[in-house]
Amino acid sequence: MSRYRIPGKGRVDPSAPVTFTFDGRRYQGLRGDTVASALLANGVHLMGRSFKYHRPRGAVTAGSEEPNALIGTSRGPGRFEPNTRATVQELRAGLVTESQNKWPSLAFDIGAVNDRAYMLFSAGFYYKTFMWPRSFWDKVYEPFIRAAAGLGKSPTEPDPDTYASRNLHTDVLVVGGGAAGISAALVAARSGARVVLVDENPEMGGSLLSDPSIRIDGQGSWAWLADQLSQLRAAGVKLMTRTTAIGYYHQNMLGLVERVTDHLDQPPQGAPRERMWHVRAQQVILAQGALEKPLVFDGNDRPGVMLAGAAQTYLNRYGVKVGDCAAVVTSHDSAYYAAFDLVDAGGRVAAIVDTRPTVRADLVEATRKRGIELLTGHTATATYGRLRVKGVRVNPVSGSRVGAGRKIACDALLISGGWTPSLHLFSHTKGSLRWDAESRTFLPDHKTEACQIAGAGRGLWGYGPALEDGVKAGMAAANALGRNATPTGARVEGDRPGTGTSQKELPTDRSAGKAKAFVDFQNDVTAKDIRLAVREGMRSIEHVKRYTTNGMATDQGKMSNINGLMIAADALGKEPPQVGLTTFRPPYTPTSFGAFAGYHKGATFELTRKTPIDPWAEAHGAVFEPVSLWRRAWYFPKAGEDMHAAVARECRATRASVGMFDASTLGKIEVAGPDAVEFMNRMYTNPWTKLAPGRCRYGLLLGEDGFIRDDGVIGRLSQDLFHVTTTTGGAARVLNMMEDYLQTEWPDLDVWLTSTTEQWATVAVNGPNARKVLAPLVEGLDMSDAAFPHMSVAECRVAGLPARLFRISFTGELGFEINVPARHGLALWKAIHEAGQAYDICPYGTETMHVLRAEKGYIIIGQDTDGTVTPQDAGLDWAIGKAKKDFVGKRSLSRPDIVAPNRKQLVGLLTEDGSKLEEGAQIVLDPNQKLPMTMAGHVTSSYDSTALGRPIAMALIQGGLSRMGETVHIPMPNGTIRAKVTSTNFYDPEGERLKA
Amino acid sequence: MLLIQCPYCDEALPELEFAYAGEAHIARPADPSALSDEEWRDFLFIRTNTRGPHFERWRHIHGCGQFFNAVRDTVSDRFLMTYKAGEPRPVLNALEAAE
Numbered sequence A: 001m002s003r004y005r006i007p008g009k010g011r012v013d014p015s016a017p018v019t020f021t022f023d024g025r026r027y028q029g030l031r032g033d034t035v036a037s038a039l040l041a042n043g044v045h046l047m048g049r050s051f052k053y054h055r056p057r058g059a060v061t062a063g064s065e066e067p068n069a070l071i072g073t074s075r076g077p078g079r080f081e082p083n084t085r086a087t088v089q090e091l092r093a094g095l096v097t098e099s100q101n102k103w104p105s106l107a108f109d110i111g112a113v114n115d116r117a118y119m120l121f122s123a124g125f126y127y128k129t130f131m132w133p134r135s136f137w138d139k140v141y142e143p144f145i146r147a148a149a150g151l152g153k154s155p156t157e158p159d160p161d162t163y164a165s166r167n168l169h170t171d172v173l174v175v176g177g178g179a180a181g182i183s184a185a186l187v188a189a190r191s192g193a194r195v196v197l198v199d200e201n202p203e204m205g206g207s208l209l210s211d212p213s214i215r216i217d218g219q220g221s222w223a224w225l226a227d228q229l230s231q232l233r234a235a236g237v238k239l240m241t242r243t244t245a246i247g248y249y250h251q252n253m254l255g256l257v258e259r260v261t262d263h264l265d266q267p268p269q270g271a272p273r274e275r276m277w278h279v280r281a282q283q284v285i286l287a288q289g290a291l292e293k294p295l296v297f298d299g300n301d302r303p304g305v306m307l308a309g310a311a312q313t314y315l316n317r318y319g320v321k322v323g324d325c326a327a328v329v330t331s332h333d334s335a336y337y338a339a340f341d342l343v344d345a346g347g348r349v350a351a352i353v354d355t356r357p358t359v360r361a362d363l364v365e366a367t368r369k370r371g372i373e374l375l376t377g378h379t380a381t382a383t384y385g386r387l388r389v390k391g392v393r394v395n396p397v398s399g400s401r402v403g404a405g406r407k408i409a410c411d412a413l414l415i416s417g418g419w420t421p422s423l424h425l426f427s428h429t430k431g432s433l434r435w436d437a438e439s440r441t442f443l444p445d446h447k448t449e450a451c452q453i454a455g456a457g458r459g460l461w462g463y464g465p466a467l468e469d470g471v472k473a474g475m476a477a478a479n480a481l482g483r484n485a486t487p488t489g490a491r492v493e494g495d496r497p498g499t500g501t502s503q504k505e506l507p508t509d510r511s512a513g514k515a516k517a518f519v520d521f522q523n524d525v526t527a528k529d530i531r532l533a534v535r536e537g538m539r540s541i542e543h544v545k546r547y548t549t550n551g552m553a554t555d556q557g558k559m560s561n562i563n564g565l566m567i568a569a570d571a572l573g574k575e576p577p578q579v580g581l582t583t584f585r586p587p588y589t590p591t592s593f594g595a596f597a598g599y600h601k602g603a604t605f606e607l608t609r610k611t612p613i614d615p616w617a618e619a620h621g622a623v624f625e626p627v628s629l630w631r632r633a634w635y636f637p638k639a640g641e642d643m644h645a646a647v648a649r650e651c652r653a654t655r656a657s658v659g660m661f662d663a664s665t666l667g668k669i670e671v672a673g674p675d676a677v678e679f680m681n682r683m684y685t686n687p688w689t690k691l692a693p694g695r696c697r698y699g700l701l702l703g704e705d706g707f708i709r710d711d712g713v714i715g716r717l718s719q720d721l722f723h724v725t726t727t728t729g730g731a732a733r734v735l736n737m738m739e740d741y742l743q744t745e746w747p748d749l750d751v752w753l754t755s756t757t758e759q760w761a762t763v764a765v766n767g768p769n770a771r772k773v774l775a776p777l778v779e780g781l782d783m784s785d786a787a788f789p790h791m792s793v794a795e796c797r798v799a800g801l802p803a804r805l806f807r808i809s810f811t812g813e814l815g816f817e818i819n820v821p822a823r824h825g826l827a828l829w830k831a832i833h834e835a836g837q838a839y840d841i842c843p844y845g846t847e848t849m850h851v852l853r854a855e856k857g858y859i860i861i862g863q864d865t866d867g868t869v870t871p872q873d874a875g876l877d878w879a880i881g882k883a884k885k886d887f888v889g890k891r892s893l894s895r896p897d898i899v900a901p902n903r904k905q906l907v908g909l910l911t912e913d914g915s916k917l918e919e920g921a922q923i924v925l926d927p928n929q930k931l932p933m934t935m936a937g938h939v940t941s942s943y944d945s946t947a948l949g950r951p952i953a954m955a956l957i958q959g960g961l962s963r964m965g966e967t968v969h970i971p972m973p974n975g976t977i978r979a980k981v982t983s984t985n986f987y988d989p990e991g992e993r994l995k996a
Numbered sequence B: 001m002l003l004i005q006c007p008y009c010d011e012a013l014p015e016l017e018f019a020y021a022g023e024a025h026i027a028r029p030a031d032p033s034a035l036s037d038e039e040w041r042d043f044l045f046i047r048t049n050t051r052g053p054h055f056e057r058w059r060h061i062h063g064c065g066q067f068f069n070a071v072r073d074t075v076s077d078r079f080l081m082t083y084k085a086g087e088p089r090p091v092l093n094a095l096e097a098a099e
């Protein structure tokens, strides 16, 4: 048995020792321990170094609000987690833990010199110390700050664990499984409501677990608890332990994170490490209890100093006494019970020092009876010791006079500055708080959600009142659900009622300026920092918080916010509510990224859309690229080819003979109905009325602001049916826009819109031999140039498959696009590939498609346009139906800024030295101007063109269309490149090849 | 996550099924060419940016696909009501009284 374990005490299993390591040393704890309780059982208080001053620190709490005892835990490669609270992490066999923020060792840490360089780090130090000169930042200040400050090390390997996510709907969700939560859940469940009760601890019970001496309904509190839990189960309540309610969102939605495997010696194969529950509850009951505050005085952070309630928990729940001889400094009655329990368990308490002048008579009597010295009306002014507290200096206070100090020797100092109702979740809902002058604390006031707050969370103290309040909350929730609930009563014996005060830093007879009286332990903020912030002009608590970083650590000020407010209010000479309380935000406790990501990582981060032809591309060695959610074949390298060689070969083969391309990702929308042509006239810039069935047209879609949104070839299959194609990435957007106009602006039009992107597979066949490849496969259509000229569409059969055949070209070559039902896509591809063997048909990917289209000056929406490009800018005036009275965006084409001269226009660029420009490179007109230069535009597309035997580029340049033949300049790191402005139609400008 | 009542499906469904679609009750002018540059600018760009109840459009994009209107309080992020496209703009006082 460990030195500080008391046999027979606690809820740990003495027959189940568990071995773990801390900083490389092996320790033994018991099943049921946390890392903190196991270390304390071994007499280890020093668990970490503080953030800024590297001061030695120990566990100050026994729960999730712990600011000090942050450790790294690991379970093999990739399973390292920094900043885990030792007070939360349950012991498991083989657990490897390490302390943080120390070098070279926890006991001897070089960074502790920061502690003596206090002035450098006082409030606002980020703003002051590291101000000047600028050149010091990169080399001096930043490395120093990074080395000095900081929490644990980030894991460096990918997390191999999985994280689950679930939805849960319930009538009542009760947060907090203490006395109030349990009674609320039981009353609500007995009314017939579906109830879920969650608690962040490994077992339900809350503070009952730390108060075994209470008797409820004639039973010991632990027996009563066990009985209540079985009644809850019998009533169908879903009990969820190790589950933290991290956030409370609109309409009673809460996020819960369940820790599934971190406590297990051997997690079951495939079990998720954590599970995020998205809960929607009709009614919520917040029974989260209260959090104890420290007292603020010099040296209140030394290892061995801890909250009295925490010491009581270590004793009663874990069977661990936190020292051989404790002293207590308190301003709340609750600390007396911690002292009593300690003495009753055979421990020693040297003295109880109370800041209040008078104390309840029964507490005085119980103190005296146990032989504990009681000092009322006292203050604490220092602690002694270095890596462990050795004593506390206390002084009598009368009025504002602090008397002579006296040392009380102790190896554990239990402090209590009263309790703060835990209203974090309530605060997430923007529920308002009200200052209660009597208890000097904030209590819940106006609610915005359907919720109840019960127990210590609304300032009630003692088990009797908490149980009663839980019943009330359970009944209120049941009644709100329209159910009848029956009140229950519970008789509590040996209850531990209590009151206390909240206060600023304790008075001292020493220089307050030299005191290191910590308010925020995790961010190393002292009382002096807060007073300094006020002296330097901070008035609102929000400013004080940011200037001092008080309450900004990962514990979100659970221990520090109220103490900080008391001190700031005192410094400002105002009442605390006038200074205000900062807002709590989710998550309640630090939450792993994995829990938030859930299933959305790796292959399931987002879906990958694949075309029906994708398997063929994969089997034939295609290199893929993502295009919106699609994966598309980028190029098809042959053995030994790099991308450049493969693309050059694909380009040559297509222009010389024939190439084939999987165009299935193109967006497709069927526009059908008697008013289809009217709808098309209103949506697209082009005129559609005279487009005969069987013909196609390039369609241009603008926003109402006149800027290009999308484009694509549109075929008219019959009077009332259009086959619209959109860009790959724009399909959903275009359909949404069409639906918007159809539903809300022109509901009178009789038109139906159907997305057919995934219903059609599309193969593009381009090149002078395209017809020769296809003709033998086509039935029911005369494919001759005369019968089926460029920009034709027809329904026919291709390779025996029902098809919509377009004669269109995105390459400048004779081109066809064959659409077949998606399930036949692969068969069509294979049939064309086989038929094309006689002509060395070349499958090509998106890169070759891009090069071939650029050689013709065909734009790519989103690459050559950016949402500020008009049809005129892009040289697409010809696509505008000038005779049409109206279409989406038409009015904007005559807006002053759209018709203004010198807009950026799309042109071609040919470099003088034959180098290839970088896409995105900025263009200037005068390369000799002073810096910063005036930029006249940028390169939008740039490729090596095999057809032209040189690189080509497209660019948006101010007044570009009137600069044909001029030279522009592209400054690059290795010198300025000169380029000539040209037309974008680089290849076959007369379009002869289309007519083949 | 909000629950939004789709007036077409007549059901409160998670926000994830919906897409925001801008301020409501801004009809496209019947004849844009008749508008001055300033009037057209206002139609395009000028929005109320209300603090409080805001008339706005949503689409049940992963559901029935319908666009509809809503009144949402931009301070509390609470939906006061939803109604079908084309229905008249509700009177605010009555809504607030009902709150």
Ligand SMILES: [Zn+2]
Pocket (backbone or CB within 6 Å): B006, B007, B008, B009, B010, B060, B063, B064, B065, B066
């Ligand atoms: Zn709907």
